[in-house]
Amino acid sequence: MQTEELTELAQQLRVDAVRATDAAGSGHATSSMSAADLVAVLFANHLRYNFDEPDHSGNDHLVLSKGHASPVLYAAYLAAGAITDEELLTFRARGSRLEGHPTPRLPWVDTATGSLGQGLPVGVGMALAGKRLDRTPYRVWVISGDSEMAEGSVWEAVEHAGTQNLDNLTVIVDVNRLGQRGPTRHGRDLNAYSRRLRAFGWHTIEVDGHDPHAVEMAYDEACSTVQKPTAILAATVKGKGVAAVADKEGFHGKPLKDPDAAIEELGGRRTLRVEVRKPAEAQASQPVRRGEPALPTFDKGDQVATRDAFGKTLAAFGDARGDIVALDGEVGDSTRAEMFSESHPERYFECYIAEQQLVAVAVGMQARGYVPFATTFAAFLTRAHDFIRMAAISRADIILVGSHAGVAIGQDGPSQMGVEDFAMMRAVHGSTVLCPCDANQTAQLVAAMADLKGIRYLRTNRGETEVIYGPDEEFPIGGSKTLRSGDDDRLTLVAAGTTVPEARKAADMLAAEGIAVRVIDLYSVKPVDAETLQKAAEDTGCLVSVEDHHSEGGLGDAVAEAFADGRAVPRLVRLAVNNLPGSASPEEQLRAAGIDAESVAAAARLLVEKGVVR
Template sequence: MINIDKLEKISKLIRYFILISTTRAGSGHPSSSLSAVELMSTLFFGGFFKFKINHIEYINNDRLIFSKGHASPLMYSLWAAAGAVSEEELLTMRKFGSRLEGHPTPNFPYVEAATGSLGQGLSIGLGMALNAKYIDKLPYYTYVLLGDSEMTEGSQWEAIQIAAHYKLDNLVGIIDVNRLGQRGETIYGWDIKAYEKRISSFGWETITVDGHNIKEIADAYENALSVKGKPTMIIAKTIKGKGVNLLEDKNDWHGKAISKAQMDTALKELGNVDKKIRGEILNPEQVNIPEEGIEEYDKIPMEIDKIATRKAYGNTLVNIFSKYPQIVVLDAEVGNSTFSEIFKKRFPQRFFEMYIAEQNMVGTALGLSLRGKIPFISSFSAFLTRAFDQIRMSQYSNSNIKFVGSHAGVSIGEDGASQMGLEDIAMFRTLLVSVVLYPSDGISTEKLVEKAAAHFGNVYIRTTRMDTPIIYSKEDDFKI
């Protein structure tokens, strides 16, 4: 039974934290944070979100991703209300050297993934949910807070359809429908039925609520945790700037902090705030991941004459899986060209078809990477370019993704310019500490794919379509 009175007091405290931190910073997104206070305080302190606050790395902690990363003042205030962050540290938000950046990054240890470029959090959550359901087989849930403006991003709908395809009943999205975006009303405003109609048509369970009614919100979470065989989306009608008359449902306040004088007025409106109250986050179930050994299997011998580097890539994935059992392979419906299908045929339980949705594939890979897996993801190198924002953002989450782009360069000839990966090397060279590898034959491919698996960090491997002669020997070594 939830304690509504206590949750209301905690919500008031969280609003206080949001206001003092953003006003001290002189910038930030208080109005976008205020709209989702009850949604998050009820999740955290209503007995739904399970997390060992003093054991951040615990494998069965629930996961929370703020896809609307600009609501970071809310995220930090939640953890302050849980006792993990002091009021003094909150006042360092957005200052150089602070863990509390303007948009969340893992510099703050309770952040699962760096967000702020909209439309990416649901894909990351999908990867974490895939990991729990199909790989580690753990009972944790993944929650994703979404903004209504970002629901026009195509990547959201890529994630929505794939999550339904994989029946991810351990994934819960929460849309904060506060009506106002950066410059005015969003595409559907407060028409929460419009969101419900579209999302349910993709095969999700949908629940609509008043996003400031704690009882309704708690009932929605309870229902979401009982859904089987499909993911759940909670669609909440909220008021941007809730709790502050100056900001409530007012345009032109997005991304703006209120002044000290305005804050003083706002705090008077809040009334008495119990600054000593703290919420309790329940502990998750104690579990262990069972050790699953890989049975002995026959390795694939290297061709002695000619082999396409893309085929050598597929062969090598099979050959090194016993040494790197954290490998998981994703492909964008071109596995018979990238030759990731070779791995799929041997180890189907570690292969996930992502279909032609490259942006979601990269986000999903990030989610898997952040749960300790080594994702190898492949498509034509030309088509990875459309996912560059997801690739770019992944570097800020300490990611460990291996990108493989096949059919690179002009050598594919007759297929034409649309299929030629010409920009890929330049694209990946712009990334911090990213490694770019371009093997020229089967042996160098075999060696470099294994080096990529062993190396922590993002790696791009470029492969070609046609057979090329073997020019290296087995004794040759390659170093990153």
Template sequence: MPDHDFRHELAQQLRVDSVRASDAGGSGHPTSSMSAADLMAVLLDGYLRLDYATPDNPANDHLIFSKGHASPLYYAMLKAAGAITDEELLSFRSFGSRLEGHPTPRIPPTDVATGSLGYGLPVGVGLALTGKRLDQLPYRVWVLCGDSEMAEGSIWEAFQHAGWAGLDNLTVIVDVNRLGQTRETMLGWDLDGYVARAEAFGWKAIAIDGHDVQAIDAALAQATSTTDRPTVIFARTHKGHGVKAVDDQPGKHGKPLEEPAEAIEELGGVRSLSVTVQTPRPGSPCRFSTDGGALPRWEIGEEVATRQAYGKALVELGGLRGDVVVLDGEVSNSTMSELFAKAHPDRYFEMFIAEQQMIAAAVGMQARNWVAFASTFGAFLTRAHDFVRMAAVSRADLRLCGSHAGVSIGEDGPSQMALEDIAMFRAIHGSTVLHPSDANQTAALVAEMATLPGISYLRTLRGKTPVRTSPDENIRVGGSRVLRSSSDDVLTIVACGITVSEAEKAADVLESSGIRVRVIDCYSLKPIDGDTLLAAAAETRAVLTVEDHWPEGGLGDAVLDALAQSSARPPVRKLAVGGMPVSGKPDELMHAAHIDAEAVVEAARQMLG
């Protein structure tokens, strides 16, 4: 039988240590931690199966604090489990400490960074999917949510997908403490309202008193015995529970307690309880068999869409590597990831029109060492920008592909045109941004993405482009192709993707009138081939960039960044999409945007006088 008195004392210790850590750090969220202390005490003492001494044990359960601001509670749990010392606990929020204001993977066994509300639960769905279909291990995923984040749309993307997928290895605990940062939440303590919503998404929903350790124990027991659906426990709690000065009081969010010594005394004083957390039964993750293969190759002169090359490259990569998995946002017949789905159905995940959940699921999968590629229209990835940003904070290795880039997609119109994507991904810390102009470049870069750390982004095109790169050429991240060059060049044209063909056409026209032009296919935008650009800038009188993207943050800005170190930089002009596009044929739209060959010729002549 569980020792309820011990669990009550453990909860009090978690509260005290939350107060102490926040006081030592001079900031933090002790009241948000205190409300969930009973919930986490029972979980830690009886239900979590996690070997803290071996945090990379593949059979371990996973605990995600989607309510990341309750980090003092999370760190107090680590102390109780023996994973950190009291000294480290009191380093909370100090420069250099592993115990940051919100949890990150710097402190094992933390899978992902949290703190952007609405992020942790979707990642938990990804981990649960991984347990079921990839690792094929019986570990459970536990997620602590706050009631304020229940207003986030991404939470309901997660509820919907988990319910549809029947993820009975996922248990969510919602700390319904009623108070947000500035006021009461939408539903307050309306547990029936929360239960109705969850049940509508196909979940088993349980409402309890979140300060009753026996009720918590019974609810967790129900969750672990439910075998056909995920479970959510809505726990009615008091923010700041146990200390009269802050218990259920507004205006106390995100602040250390004003009288910490008195609060600690009221909670029964400092304790030194330790918990022997259950360890999981040994288990090894599934390994998928492979039948080999080779990257696809195309002959020079063929007409192939880079999105088609992406799909075919994924198929072959999946045949070479059993750890490659692919997700798509229900546009796989456009991104062409459907080719992988047909070839390797056990490793393909349909995420539907839920881009935040798709990115989060990929983050969960890579946390378990799967090599995840996720794709949708480039325009729709902007919807998930925060999740990509949080993936970088999580030190995640993620491979993303955005198809249907720029005005060149044609008649679909501007709602479908990725025109901000390069800027968005260039701004992500440690990211790699690639925009191949032909099929052989695409295949080579897809293969290299599988080995890249951090967030990598491949931009692909809807329409076909001529294959101009040999399949044997050394295409690499950080590289470029000089398509034409001579000692008599007076102008350098830098292009990427669809505009490479326009740059070549323009070069033909200019050279026919005696103007020698260097053309660079800048397929790697970050990192960019600075040496080639600096050499071209030193050897020609002007540099002209042309891109199917807004002028802000795209190719032109990447080139300017690379040339900033040049003391003798020549004039640089950017051609980019300047006005809001409309529907039309690709050539009409590129002409209207002033990024076609005619516009390049005109700009070149203006620059050269």
């Protein structure tokens, strides 16, 4: 399209954004209007995309990071013939694909946006996949708002892209000066953004975002820039084209009060159609599968840390499957993810101490069909919780591994102890949460996770634990293992991970005193084995959960939820980390928290002595 046609198309996008938000009675009309010229030029002349084949390996990827401006994206889909006018007017309605912020409910949307500061980090993951894995010439376009440039996650992404020379990545920053409640930090000072971006190795272009010819030239320049990602800083006006709202505060997130007058001021409705150019035929590198991985095996009685078993299993999967990638938060020597890097350096991605970027890269790469294992300390995944939450909304398939969990890590102290991770991960929609206690169980659960969908989380231990299961033992997701049981059991100990050995020792102590107890290894924390727990409650009347985690949201809550269907609830006792630890040995930490074998036995003994259990 030429300049005049592009101007008309931009006005059409504004009109349709006004119409969509009016039909919904809510939505971000003014934020859409500022970006209309940027979107019009992109769709008409630069985006390479086959809407009939959203999985085409040559398709460009467009991420609307300022997801609240979804009406302009949906208006562009209408202009491209991907949706109908009738569907446009279902914006924000129950059951509509056109949600308030874009999600992969639409086949052309790779990742959910709306929580600001996430589009560029995910785009970096897609661009990395294109450069290092797919080796195809697609381009990743990210449309960002100026307000979200205040987010720290944006600068994690900016540095990552700059050091990786991602010249297939372009971010378009809609600098419209106004945020939700007033002016942004830098207003319309394009150079303030440009200076920062250049410092991270980016090529920057400052442009009038309402001049289609200037925008066209900027996009051309971005596509011809090599060895650097490009940021186009576009000065725009929020509410452009309608005098009542243009560049004025107080209209963020609201439909226009007089939509008919606004549409008339914008020149009325138009029905222009855009022929978005098809991508060139491109064949992405096809990940090779060499059959089933040869899982490592461990001998019963050996002392092995579950993190070591994880590293060896991940490396084995890398040998067998070319779609497996490993991402590290600069702790691969501790998580043991570095074992993968020794054999498969081309599929190992160092994200450094940037946990938000770590998870974002995983989301971006899974959008390209890869199976990412993202690893760091369990404690540090909490920094990326919003990215994990949004990954679930994106319907993303990623595997997160948190090592060094619980007080059992010992002398490092509380800042390094993940004692909130179960609660965090259990609360994520559709998540799977696993906590192995020995090496063979770890290998089997890693294998099971690789082919699951959704957000999967594996917690691993720093210290060594005894191998108690054989290599052929099976561990179905949603299952558990009953390690000890009898007809005379007075109560049931429910443990996972580090606390399984402690529960077994406690059971031995109690047995020597004539107190029989059942022991369950609840390795699947979500979904939980409700049937086994209910049977144990029926048989013993009392369940004692033992966890190296805070009592809120952890194993104890998972156990309690097995009785949330209205049935009679048994006596539930929770042994968990309720103190604030300091530095001490692992044994001292478990004792201080009241979750070592002696403490567990003492709690069980007290229940029996006081007649709480039969």
